[in-house]
Amino acid sequence: MNEDAPSARPGQGSEPTRNLVLVHEPDIQDFGDLEAIASEVRALAPDIEVFIASNEIPSSLTRKHAARRPALIYSPTELRRFRPLRGKIYAGTLMTKDTQLNRLAQSGIAVPEFALLTDNLIVDPKRFGPIALLKPTGFSSHGRGIEMVRTDDIAGLRWRHHPLVKEAPEATMMIQRFVDTGLYPSHMRVLTLFGETIFAFRAISEIQRPPLGAASEELAKGPFMAKHGQRRLVVPVEPEVLDFARSTFKAIPEVALHGCDIIRETTTGQLYALEINPGGNTWSFSSGWAHILHEELAMKDLSTQYDAWKVCARKLVEHTRGEAV
Numbered sequence: 001m002n003e004d005a006p007s008a009r010p011g012q013g014s015e016p017t018r019n020l021v022l023v024h025e026p027d028i029q030d031f032g033d034l035e036a037i038a039s040e041v042r043a044l045a046p047d048i049e050v051f052i053a054s055n056e057i058p059s060s061l062t063r064k065h066a067a068r069r070p071a072l073i074y075s076p077t078e079l080r081r082f083r084p085l086r087g088k089i090y091a092g093t094l095m096t097k098d099t100q101l102n103r104l105a106q107s108g109i110a111v112p113e114f115a116l117l118t119d120n121l122i123v124d125p126k127r128f129g130p131i132a133l134l135k136p137t138g139f140s141s142h143g144r145g146i147e148m149v150r151t152d153d154i155a156g157l158r159w160r161h162h163p164l165v166k167e168a169p170e171a172t173m174m175i176q177r178f179v180d181t182g183l184y185p186s187h188m189r190v191l192t193l194f195g196e197t198i199f200a201f202r203a204i205s206e207i208q209r210p211p212l213g214a215a216s217e218e219l220a221k222g223p224f225m226a227k228h229g230q231r232r233l234v235v236p237v238e239p240e241v242l243d244f245a246r247s248t249f250k251a252i253p254e255v256a257l258h259g260c261d262i263i264r265e266t267t268t269g270q271l272y273a274l275e276i277n278p279g280g281n282t283w284s285f286s287s288g289w290a291h292i293l294h295e296e297l298a299m300k301d302l303s304t305q306y307d308a309w310k311v312c313a314r315k316l317v318e319h320t321r322g323e324a325v
Contacts, residue, residue, distance in 0.1 A: 016049040018324040019066045020316055023075035023082055023091070025055045030286035033303075040313030048320050053082045070324035074316060076257045076280035088323045090194075090256040092280030096137040098174055100252065100275050107251035109244075110272050114176040123159050123175060125151040131178040131212060133224065134164050138172055148178060148210070148219040178224070182266040185209050185225050187274070188241050190260045191284055194315040195249030198308040199284045200237040201297065206230055228289075233296045235305070244271045252276055256319075257283070 020041060022034045031052070038050040051066045053059035055075060059082045066073075071087030073079075079091050101111045113128055115121055116137065123132075128151050135146040147164055154162055154175075165173050181187065184205045191199040203226035210218045223230065245260040252258070259282025261274040284293055285302045293302060303309055 017047050017069065018320050019049050019051060019069045019071040019087070020320045020324075021051045021053055021062065021066045021071060021073040021084060021087065022316075023053050023055050023073065023077075023079065025075065025077045025280065025283075028076060028281050028287050029283040033283070033286055033309075036303075036309045037312045037316070040309050041317055044313055045317040045321070048317060055080045055082050057081055058083070072316070072320040072324045074256055076283055078280075086325065088319075088325050090254065090319070092255055092257060093278050095252075095255075095278045097135070097275055098137045100278065101273075104248060104251045104273050104276075107247075109247055109251055110270060111274070112177045112179050112272050114174055117159055117165060117173045117175055121159070121175075122157065123151060123155050125155055127177075128175055129177045131219065133176045133178050134159075134162060135174055135176060136168065136172055137174050146224070148222060148224045150216050150219060153216050179263050179265050179272055180212065180267065181263050183208050185223060186263070187225060188237055188245075188260075188262040188264075189282075189284075190237060190242060190245035190258075190262060191282055192245055192249065192258045192260065193312050194256050194319060195246045195258075196311050196315050197242045197245065197306050198311050199302055199305055200235070200242060200245075201293075202234040202237055202241075203231045204234060206232060228292060231296075233293070235297060235299075241271065244273070248273060248276050252278060256315075259284075 022038060024031055024034055034052050038052060041048060041050050051062045053062040055077065063085055067085035071084065073084050073087045073089045075091040077092040098116055101114055105111050130151060132149055132151045133146055134149055159165055186202060186204040188202045189200065190197060205223055205226035207223050207230050209223055210221065241262055244262060248258050248260055255278040257280055259277035263272050263274060281287065284290060285308065294300065
């Protein structure tokens with residue numbers, strides 16, 4: 001299908017009153033996923049005409065046709081070459097981890113205690129607990145650049161001498177309280193669109209974390225999380241976790257697609273949000289990691305877990321009807 005062409009009009013003589021533009025990001029999703037969602041929207045809402053635009057080209061014809069009515073534009077990633085002439089825009093955005101955590105906390109969502117490692121920070125073990133994580137605030141993933149540390153070792157201003165900090169550019173590192181998820185570290189990934197669950201799993205490490213009383217050198221080796229190739233995936237995810245993930249939309253509502261990373265403290269049962277991955281590289285159904293998820297979950301079609309195409313269509317119709325401009 002040509003991405004720079006308007007979709008067929010809904011049938012049965014209905015005249016659309018609003019437009020919906022789905023923006024295709026080739027590097028992270030199959031075009032067929034958007035076609036499937038568009039088909040569900042057409043069946044559900046004859047008052048909405050659906051267009052699919054490519055984020056790699058201006059999509060000039062789609063841009064022109066979509067601007068003829070009030071419109072809503074949805075893109076999992078930042079808009080690049082496609083720039084709509086009108087419409088309410090929901091697009092992914094790059095957002096540092098500390099910015100995400102601040103906004104989540106301001107909305108009353110539990111996050112582990114954290115702080116930027118700036119020149120005036122005095123690390124207090126009473127604030128961050130006996131063990132903490134040093135991590136970059138930028139766009140790392142899969143645990144890269146993160147290390148478990150004993151807070152006594154970096155207390156006061158001693159954190160300045162830690163190798164991770166010395167190797168990183170100024171003000172790009174943060175300290176975060178280590179939340180113990182158990183001897184075998186685990187986390188949940190919940191993918192939501194406009195706060196509705198469309199995919200979820202729990203990842204559990206098959207390798208034990210170091211004893212919490214271990215020497216600093218052993219702590220640094222980890223693991224502190226469940227990593228690809230060293231984990232097993234479990235479904236379904238508890239309803240409480242799904243509800244917690246839904247709540248993140250109120251904190252960062254300009255981004256429709258949230259890839260929520262959530263942990264549960266083993267001693268208290270408290271859930272904490274780590275990040276929502278607002279950049280959009282979390283479209284599990286056909287991303288670069290999809291084949292791994294297929295194998296680990298023994299699930300041929302990941303979209304069937306929560307009937308994702310119908311959920312996406314319902315939420316897109318709801319927001320198009322309510323917010324198209």
